[in-house]
Amino acid sequence: xxxxxxxxxxxxxxxxxxxxxxxxxxxxxxxxxxxxxxxxxxxxxxxxxxxxxxxxxxxxxxxxxxxxxxxxxxxxxxxxxxxxxxxxxxxxxxxxxxxxxxxxxxxxxxxxxxxxxxxxxxxxxxxxxxxxxxxxxxxxxxxxxxxxxxxxxxxxxxxxxxxxxxxxxxxxxxxxxxxxxxxxxxxxxxxxxxxxxxxxxxxxxxxxxxxxxxxxxxxxxxxxxxxxxxxxxxxxxxxxxxxxxxxxxxxxxxxxxxxxxxxxxxxxxxxxxxxxxxxxxxxxxxxxxxxxxxxxxxxxxxxxxxxxxxxxxxxxxxxxxxxxxxxx
Ligand code: SF4
Ligand code: SF4
Numbered sequence: 494x495x496x497x498x499x500x501x502x503x504x505x506x507x508x509x510x511x512x513x514x515x516x517x518x519x520x521x522x523x524x525x526x527x528x529x530x531x532x533x534x535x536x537x538x539x540x541x542x543x544x545x546x547x548x549x550x551x552x553x554x555x556x557x558x559x560x561x562x563x564x565x566x567x568x569x570x571x572x573x574x575x576x577x578x579x580x581x582x583x584x585x586x587x588x589x590x591x592x593x594x595x596x597x598x599x600x601x602x603x604x605x606x607x608x609x610x611x612x613x614x615x616x617x618x619x620x621x622x623x624x625x626x627x628x629x630x631x632x633x634x635x636x637x638x639x640x641x642x643x644x645x646x647x648x649x650x651x652x653x654x655x656x657x658x659x660x661x662x663x664x665x666x667x668x669x670x671x672x673x674x675x676x677x678x679x680x681x682x683x684x685x686x687x688x689x690x691x692x693x694x695x696x697x698x699x700x701x702x703x704x705x706x707x708x709x710x711x712x713x714x715x716x717x718x719x720x721x722x723x724x725x726x727x728x729x730x731x732x733x734x735x736x737x738x739x740x741x742x743x744x745x746x747x748x749x750x751x752x753x754x755x756x757x758x759x760x761x762x763x764x765x766x767x768x769x770x771x772x773x774x775x776x777x778x779x780x781x782x783x784x785x786x787x788x789x790x791x792x793x794x795x796x797x798x799x800x801x802x803x804x805x806x807x808x809x810x811x812x813x814x815x816x817x818x819x820x821x
Pocket of ligand 1: 560585586587588613614615616656657658660662663664791792793
């Protein structure tokens with residue numbers, strides 16, 4: 494990030510401090526709306542929503558350890574449908590990767606959209622998250638706990654969704670604004686990153702003090718350890734794939750056979766449906782190989798309870814990396 498600043502956290506805690514920061518961005522950028530995960534009255538989980546009143550930011554929760562969908566297609570549609578509005582979107586690093594890829598494919602201009610991405614503290618399976626909500630003293634306690642473990646790189650890994658256990662890029666690399674929490678004692682401070690000085694000036698942060706060198710070093714060390722752990726975890730999961738599962742042919746055979754998985758991925762993956770249509774109509778796999786797999790942002794939304802226990806995101810991630818490295 495071109496410019497990094499220190500965001501001191503007061504007694505209200507890191508979530509509340511972040512909400513005030515988002516409100517400041519909203520005001521200084523004269524936004525018409527912000528797309529952000531938010532708790533809604535009567536709901537037990539935070540859902541991505543387009544807020545049009547900054548007062549609603551009191552419900553925003555960019556750190557909640559739950560992901561219900563990859564919002565990239567929704568944000569791309571917003572940008573296309575409302576080109577004259579000033580909008581911001583708060584999204585996870587894997588969603589940001591998907592959004593950049595969608596924009597590239599659709600020649601979509603995202604310059605009118607302010608893209609804000611926090612470090613990701615990873616996410617639980619939905620049923621695990623629901624259990625935690627039912628047993629929490631108050632609903633935002635789940636997020637507080639996730640933030641509490643940020644200093645060591647996040648929550649106990651074995652409880653995370655498989656895709657999060659394997660995700661070695663839980664930090665945004667090309668957001669306009671980064672909210673850094675990994676490696677930090679979040680009750681004291683967060684790190685903000687700005688794309689450039691002009692943006693920092695626009696939102697009123699150009700003159701703020703930078704984080705200390707010690708803080709930056711600690712964050713880098715924790716991120717590096719997290720990456721190593723996730724890569725080991727991924728290698729372990731891939732070493733347990735059965736013969737034939739780790740090939741494109743094996744995956745295509747499974748998808749041809751399992752309507753349940755096919756329908757699920759068509760709904761949840763931003764890139765699958767078009768490529769599959771081309772493959773299903775023909776006998777070749779070119780579109781899956783050249784279009785779907787290289788676009789995969791690793792969000793893991795394709796994972797679900799397959800009746801055959803097929804490890805979808807592990808197989809897809811494995812093949813996507815092989816395509817990326819030219820090994821497939
Ligand atoms: S895949 Fe990575 S960026 Fe996406 S929710 Fe999991 S840890 Fe976060
Ligand atoms: S294939 Fe799975 S992990 Fe990759 S982008 Fe699609 S839903 Fe996300």
